[in-house]
Amino acid sequence: MSDQTPSSFGLSPYAKAMGMAIAEIDAGSPVIVMDFAPHAMGRPGYLHGGAIGGVLEMAGYAAIAAELERQGLTMRIKPINVSTEYLRSGLPERIHARGEVVRAGRRVANVRVEAWQSDRERPVACCWINFKLSPKEA
């Protein structure tokens, strides 16, 4: 994808329902964005921790999917576990998240993801995710 128009191509029904989209590809990893909306609100005036978690996981999935595509591999990708650290309160504004594949092996991939809002240097949350990789059945 070379243009900068957010696209929801390839995102899950849940991600689309939440209003997530791919804003750009940054150094090989898709940047997932989600605008603030009432359906993403936790305590009044703030983003819900679960909604932030959903964006982080989508960005993690997108990062490993993009990496496998570069390697020419077609694999099933399933999250094994995720550990999220909430660093700041999620404000009622757009959130961005980008994953970095730390290691993609044959069976497991480890991805670190960071989410930020107006200032990329001030992350609101980060997580690591382990994904199980398995051959896709035809």
Next chain:
Amino acid sequence: MDQSENSDSGFQRFVKDGGFNPAAWSRRMNFAGHSGFIGMRYRDHGDTWIELEFDWREDLVGDPDTGVLASGPIISLLDNATSMSVWTRTREFRPQVTLDLRVDYTRAAIPGKTIVARAECYQLRRSMAFVRGIAHDGDAADPVAHAAGVFMLVEGQEWFK
């Protein structure tokens, strides 16, 4: 700060009203916002634990080929349930934020089934609350996810704004 966000004094009154009634809280808090979108409901509670649930829905699916739920709504349910387990234990609302939450997905949730989270506050300290929980789709002995997390108690003005 937007006036509409600032003026929810009904909400502030509600949470400061003394005592914590999990069922009433769920009726008041879980119909709107993200919890309302997921469709979370109160199910049951005891001294230190609470159960919340939501129904499978097509727009909460992660994999359209299989109909398996996305993990996002399960994180949200576990976040809410573990958070509410703290107030269930203290029997009063106290402002807190999620410091961290780890979720292990032990198996895929069966499409069409209601997801139930059972969460417990197992340790309570002056500034931290330690929580754990599971999510299952009918059999609590065969969970779809396990969670462990820490909530940090904060000052009211940080929480409300």
